[in-house]
Amino acid sequence: xxxxxxxxxxxxxxxFPVYIxxxxxxxxxxxxxxxxxxxxxxxxxxxxxxxxxxxxxxxEYAKLRKDVASFCRGDEDAALLFDNPASNSVKISTINDFIxxxxxxxxxxxxxxxxxxxxxxxxxxxxxxxxxxxxTYIKRLRNEVGDQSVGGAIQKLAERWQSLPQKNAxxx
Numbered sequence: 001x002x003x004x005x006x007x008x009x010x011x012x013x014x015x016f017p018v019y020i021x022x023x024x025x026x027x028x029x030x031x032x033x034x035x036x037x038x039x040x041x042x043x044x045x046x047x048x049x050x051x052x053x054x055x056x057x058x059x060e061y062a063k064l065r066k067d068v069a070s071f072c073r074g075d076e077d078a079a080l081l082f083d084n085p086a087s088n089s090v091k092i093s094t095i096n097d098f099i100x101x102x103x104x105x106x107x108x109x110x111x112x113x114x115x116x117x118x119x120x121x122x123x124x125x126x127x128x129x130x131x132x133x134x135x136t137y138i139k140r141l142r143n144e145v146g147d148q149s150v151g152g153a154i155q156k157l158a159e160r161w162q163s164l165p166q167k168n169a170x171x172x
Contacts, residue, residue, distance in 0.1 A: 041115075048118040051105075061101075067091075068098040069133065078137035082144065095137060099151055102130065106153035124161050131158035 055061055071091045072078060081088045081095070108114040131154060138151035 044112060044115040045118050047113065048115040048122075051114060052119075052122050064094065064098055064101075067094050068130075071095055072137050073133050078140050081137070082140050095134070096141070099134065099138060099141075099154070102127075102154050103151060106157040109157060110153055120161060120164070128158055128161060131155070 072081065072095055081092055085092060105114070105119075109116045109119050134151075135155075138154065142148050142150045
């Protein structure tokens with residue numbers, strides 16, 4: 001019973017270089033794909049490292065964080081700020097700038113532009129504390145501006161990180 005005709009060894013030997021070239025091409029394609037994926041992860045880690053290095057050296061950012069921490073520490077401070085917006089316009093503007101900054105960072109982390117793993121090692125405790133302090137303010141801000149997506153990435157990232165145990169940095 002013949003399925004494909006008679007097996008022809010000379011033809012197989014003649015086409016052997018073609019088979020080897022096809023296998024080699026597939027191997028090269030696989031290696032290239034692996035390198036691209038590795039380079040993407042490395043770039044994400046470098047972006048996170050550069051971001052946190054720049055941030056830690058920024059006097060302006062340190063002042064912004066300090067101001068926000070003194071203006072808004074939970075429910076009572078958020079209520080006071082919104083109950084008298086005219087006299088608190090500078091504080092509200094400062095907090096909103098900080099929220100915009102953190103929202104952009106959270107979006108970058110959630111979309112893989114900045115390494116979440118690296119960010120978590122450096123920022124998890126601080127980020128969760130900031131969310132705890134600003135949660136009431138952000139929820140009140142959503143109602144004030146009529147946009148329920150305000151601070152959504154911050155909330156999503158905080159909720160994700162709250163459910164994960166803190167990992168210690170690996171020392172090599």
